[in-house]
Amino acid sequence: GAVVSQHPSWVICKSGTSVKIECRSLDFQATTMFWYRQFPKQSLMLMATSNEGSKATYEQGVEKDKFLINHASLTLSTLTVTSAHPEDSSFYICSATVRETQYFGPGTRLLVL
Amino acid sequence: EDQVTQSPEALRLQEGESSSLNCSYTVSGLRGLFWYRQDPGKGPEFLFTLYSAGEEKEKERLKATLTKKESFLHITAPKPEDSATYLCAASRHVNNDMRFGAGTRLTVKP
Numbered sequence: 001g002a003v004v005s006q007h008p009s010w011v012i013c014k015s016g017t018s019v020k021i022e023c024r025s026l027d028f029q030a031t032t033m034f035w036y037r038q039f040p041k042q043s044l045m046l047m048a049t050s051n052e053g054s055k056a057t058y059e060q061g062v063e064k065d066k067f068l069i070n071h072a073s074l075t076l077s078t079l080t081v082t083s084a085h086p087e088d089s090s091f092y093i094c095s096a097t098v099r100e101t102q103y104f105g106p107g108t109r110l111l112v113l
Numbered sequence: 114e115d116q117v118t119q120s121p122e123a124l125r126l127q128e129g130e131s132s133s134l135n136c137s138y139t140v141s142g143l144r145g146l147f148w149y150r151q152d153p154g155k156g157p158e159f160l161f162t163l164y165s166a167g168e169e170k171e172k173e174r175l176k177a178t179l180t181k182k183e184s185f186l187h188i189t190a191p192k193p194e195d196s197a198t199y200l201c202a203a204s205r206h207v208n209n210d211m212r213f214g215a216g217t218r219l220t221v222k223p
Binding site for chain 1: 144145147149154155156157158159162200202204210211212213214215216218
């Protein structure tokens with residue numbers, strides 16, 4: 001199957017700072033990537049669809065100015081959590097599609113103090 | 114409104130005790146029904162994709178089936194290493210994004 005990586009795997013930051021999470025497709029090109037967040041013992045909630053070379057599409061209720069997405073190349077999408085607050089603490093997971101199947105990265109655990 | 118509902122929420126089995134997990138969906142314009150396995154603190158691992166009612170797919174002790182309203186993940190003679198959360202998701206023709214169910218947490222005791 002296709003391999004998707006994320007970096008960092010976990011990060012702790014102070015409230016008010018910004019955090020950038022990278023999502024890479026390692027052995028294929030991805031024109032579309034997806035960003036999800038997952039709270040403990042809950043399922044994945046789609047945040048946004050990242051499109052290479054164009055603006056991301058955000059789900060209803062997701063603040064696009066707070067969660068900045070950049071998909072500058074066919075193998076890299078980044079999610080920046082701006083002015084992070086404790087309520088942004090969560091598990092963030094990206095995915096990329098190969099022949100209609102989404103393959104997921106290992107996730108990034110964010111803790112905002 | 115599109116919905117994906119999984120049951121049971123949690124399932125505890127003895128090693129070797131076969132069972133089934135259910136995923137019911139109401140998604141307009143279904144493109145595909147997906148099953149993933151997720152271990153704690155990790156991203157989901159792809160298991161199966163089903164596209165049409167009547168389709169079945171197997172992998173080791175797992176078999177996924179699909180009807181027009183629901184999908185089942187059958188686990189035959191499970192082992193402790195099958196313990197994980199199993200997620201199903203439905204993708205739509207329009208955007209190809211996926212809606213996930215809440216998952217079934219499976220625990221297999223030796």
